[in-house]
Amino acid sequence: xxxxxxxxxxxxxxxxxQRKLAExxxxxxxxxxxxxxDGEEALAKILAGEFQLLLTDWDMPGMDGKTLCRRVRxxxxxxxxxxxxxxxxxxxxxxxxxxxxxxDDYVKKPANESELLARLNxxxxxxxxxxxLREANTQIHLLSITDPLTGTFNRRYLNEQLALEVERARxxxxxxxxxxxxLDRFKRINDECxxxxxxxxxxxxxxxxKEAVRQPLDWVARYGGEEFVIVLPETDRAxxxxxxxxxxxxxxxxxxxxxxxxxxxxxxxGVAELVSEAAxxxxxxxxxxxxxxxxxxxxTSKNEGRNRVTAG
Ligand SMILES: [Mg+2]
Numbered sequence: 001x002x003x004x005x006x007x008x009x010x011x012x013x014x015x016x017x018q019r020k021l022a023e024x025x026x027x028x029x030x031x032x033x034x035x036x037x038d039g040e041e042a043l044a045k046i047l048a049g050e051f052q053l054l055l056t057d058w059d060m061p062g063m064d065g066k067t068l069c070r071r072v073r074x075x076x077x078x079x080x081x082x083x084x085x086x087x088x089x090x091x092x093x094x095x096x097x098x099x100x101x102x103x104d105d106y107v108k109k110p111a112n113e114s115e116l117l118a119r120l121n122x123x124x125x126x127x128x129x130x131x132x133l134r135e136a137n138t139q140i141h142l143l144s145i146t147d148p149l150t151g152t153f154n155r156r157y158l159n160e161q162l163a164l165e166v167e168r169a170r171x172x173x174x175x176x177x178x179x180x181x182x183l184d185r186f187k188r189i190n191d192e193c194x195x196x197x198x199x200x201x202x203x204x205x206x207x208x209x210k211e212a213v214r215q216p217l218d219w220v221a222r223y224g225g226e227e228f229v230i231v232l233p234e235t236d237r238a239x240x241x242x243x244x245x246x247x248x249x250x251x252x253x254x255x256x257x258x259x260x261x262x263x264x265x266x267x268x269x270g271v272a273e274l275v276s277e278a279a280x281x282x283x284x285x286x287x288x289x290x291x292x293x294x295x296x297x298x299x300t301s302k303n304e305g306r307n308r309v310t311a312g
């Protein structure tokens with residue numbers, strides 16, 4: 001069982017003496033306690049702060065506990081708030097109404113101390129479970145958009161996110177550019193130094209690109225093999241050429257350290273800016289067209305001798 005000190009609890013009770021008593025009990029049990037006198041004050045505190053547990057009286061002037069529970073659920077908080085109603089209503093209909101309003105559980109007044117703490121313990125289990133599920137989901141999402149070798153974003157993320165970048169650029173009439181980057185003669189590195197060295201070079205190249213751009217605004221995705229895309233929002237063709245040239249020079253001037261010793265590696269680049277005459281295209285199609293133009297420019301760089309930047 002996780003220690004109670006990790007839990008922030010909001011206690012809502014309109015009657016001052018009862019509030020003091022309950023507050024003391026909860027603090028002794030280790031909770032980090034804040035209090036509110038009524039539903040309105042409680043709702044404002046919940047929306048402003050991160051609470052994991054709510055213990056609320058039902059009958060209060062103004063917004064009552066049941067309404068508070070309903071309002072909290074309607075607010076769709078980013079993390080789960082476990083809500084326990086303290087009630088002197090003991091008809092089944094009332095209790096059902098309280099649970100349907102969004103309360104997780106209830107305790108009848110006057111509350112037995114050990115029962116109240118035991119029910120809050122149960123609430124902590126739910127909160128912990130929800131936290132670990134949420135963390136696992138975040139981790140899974142991150143894995144699903146990351147290239148496992150280089151740690152850049154993957155093709156799937158590129159497809160989804162580039163369409164959003166196009167949408168944003170169009171809506172605010174801002175420039176957007178893409179750079180296709182491809183290591184020169186990469187096959188030879190793999191053939192001569194082995195695939196492990198080839199992988200190291202890919203990782204170094206990815207790292208170099210990530211360090212050269214303004215993260216997180218600019219981002220890098222692995223397009224496939226030794227080919228990467230650098231997406232540059234708020235950047236026009238001239239600005240994108242500067243970024244590509246900077247990375248090209250960093251690459252050409254600094255042999256990459258690999259286990260087998262330093263390796264001279266160069267890369268070629270193709271630059272393209274989103275064009276406004278294609279505004280009838282869908283955002284995704286415009287993103288794909290942008291990549292095709294950057295790829296065509298990259299092809300020119302390769303044909304003209306590699307280790308260079310071409311803008312389409
Ligand atoms: Mg009351």
